[in-house]
Amino acid sequence: MSAVAVVLFTSDLRLYDQPVLRAALRRADEVVPLFVLDRGVARAGFDAPNRRAFLADCLADLDAGLRERGGRLVVRTGDVVEEVGRVVARTGAQEVHLAGGVSHYAARREERLRAALGSVRCALHVHDAVITAVPPGQVTPAGKDHFAVFTPYLRKWEEAGVRDVMAAPRAVRVPDTATGDPLPSRRAVAGTSPGLAKGGEQEGRERLRAWLADGVEAYGERQDDLSGDATSRLSAHLHFGSLSATELIHHARHKGGPGGDAFVRQLAWRDFHYQVLAARPAASWADYRTRGDHWRTDQQEITAWQEGRTGYPVVDAAMRQLLHEGWMHNRGRLLVASFLTKTLYVDWRVGARHFLDLLVDGDVANNQLNWQWMAGTGTDTRPNRLLNPLAQAGRFDAEGDYVRRWVPELAGLAGAAVHRPWAVTGPERARIDYPEPVVDLADARARFERARGLN
Structure with missing residues (x-):
């Protein structure tokens, strides 16, 4: 058992159904819940105001939840690998845990972390089925590394099943030596959309409860109804991981009926795209199948x-x-x-x-x-x-x-x-x-x- 472990939060900003945090708590006496405001994300052009504001809500909510359990969120700013290394050095952590990602950026981050941590004899543990319900690469067609068509993927995805939902931890002990920066504030973000929704796990769970009580059963019939606005509006919470896709699948299946089935199908589409990108990272900027287009630029x-x-x-x-x-x-x-x-x-x-x-x-x-x-x-x-x-x-x-x-x-x-x-x-x-x-x-x-x- 390790004395101290670091949990590097990425797109899994929650306490309920949080396998990364649960694994670290099982293996360490103290845990550093860490989020790095990664300057590499800004350089890559993904640091948009709306997501930055929603992220600030998520981090504030995560910090509040951790404090209710005796812990706190440690936020640092800079290069993610360098900041993780500094926290490891300061706290003497022997392990770092994070959720597996699928993008080219996530793969490069994991590669750099593994090399940097290996040089100081700190183990890196990457956990699957955290951001997606079925991990990319778990189901594949014979002789290939991913499914390129959704329907056969869906059949295999359904056969694979999903893990059980985990309860939130009761207590989180954070070492005193773990220091960080102030939490970012939504109010400090300029250029956001006027009607931007509020972020955070508690907001997501409230929206989920309302959706399950009055929404999911009619989803199959009304999901394309533009004026009815009958979708779940949970996509931002899935993106930031303030809600778990696995938990949503369990809830939708428990409700049953065609509405629940239709909603689960949409979550399967989400996993489908993750497994495509995991196998073909270049698809984020290059044609997956080129059609020889000569696009117009009016x-x-x-x-x-x-x-x-x-x-x-x-x-x-x-x-x-x-x-x-x-x-x-x-x-x-x-x-x-x-x-x-x-x-x-x-x-x-x-x-x-x-x-x-x-x-x-x-x-x-x-x-x-x-x-x-x-x-x-x-x-x-x-x-x-x-x-x-x-x-x-x-x-x-x-x-x-x-x-x-x-x-x-x-x-x-x-x-x-x-x-x-x-x-x-x-x-x-x-x-x-x-x-x-x-x-x-x-x-x-x-x-x-x-x-x-x-x-």
Whole structure:
């Protein structure tokens, strides 16, 4: 048994169902719960204001939970490997524990930690099934290192099962020699979205309880209902690990029914993307399957898309929701990604970067690979599908309530007419301060099909 162990928190900022912390507590008399505000994350361009503010909430909540158990969170700022080394040297820790990651950055961090800690005879323990429910690489097709198609992956994923949920620890003893910096403050973060949700484990657990009580049972029927806003809104808590994917699976299955099954399926999609990225780290910036695209770079059209001024109300509503909340409905994400990459025929990396600049749940695996899926360069078995925003609006915002919520200049239009403001005639049209469509949908489809060699 070690006298002191360090727990390096990364994307697992919770006390409930926390295998990394539980393992360290079993093996050491004292534990240093450590989070490093890693300057490498900022240099890589992932230190967006919305996520930085949500992170501050998570760290404050984690510190409060640890203090209730006699401990505290140690926060340090700098290079993650150097700061872990300093804590190890100061406390005499013999072990460092952390959750396994899948990104190129996470793999490099683990490699550097292993080398640095090995030189001072400090063991590094990397724990699986913490950030994902089923670890990447646990289920693979015969003769290959990962599944490239979701449906066969889902079958194997379900057969693999998930571990039991762990209770939160009752006590955490932290050595006095462990010192750190003040906790970051949400109030100190500039440039956040006005409607950004609050972070932290307790907030996540309250949202989870409400979702299980009134939401999950109808999820299968309502998950694409834009105006109904019937999704769980737990994605940011999954991204930061203030909630456990494993615990969510157990809860959803316990509730049973098609709603619970549909929700579990979405969590399986999350694991699917993690196992793809673990096997192909370059997919975060390069085409998983190249289609020989020669993308357009019309900056005016890109800006119109970013600002929610394309002239297609359902697309603009989703983009304005992103700007206001730092979050977007899942059906909206598909719509705006299809519009950028196939209707405007703009490189998926432009959209993925804009999402990462704003999304509080911005996640390299799910953001980049969902963008690739929609662009047709990823794992979609129908790479040339193109979502018509008018048809999609008719299916998922039939009465236009979602559009009226986010595009107030169209609030006076009744019913489904809100989706075609250019068709309004007479004096009413003159009162609508809304742009004409940036592109004709039929022309855009023909252009895309020519580019992909489909006609």
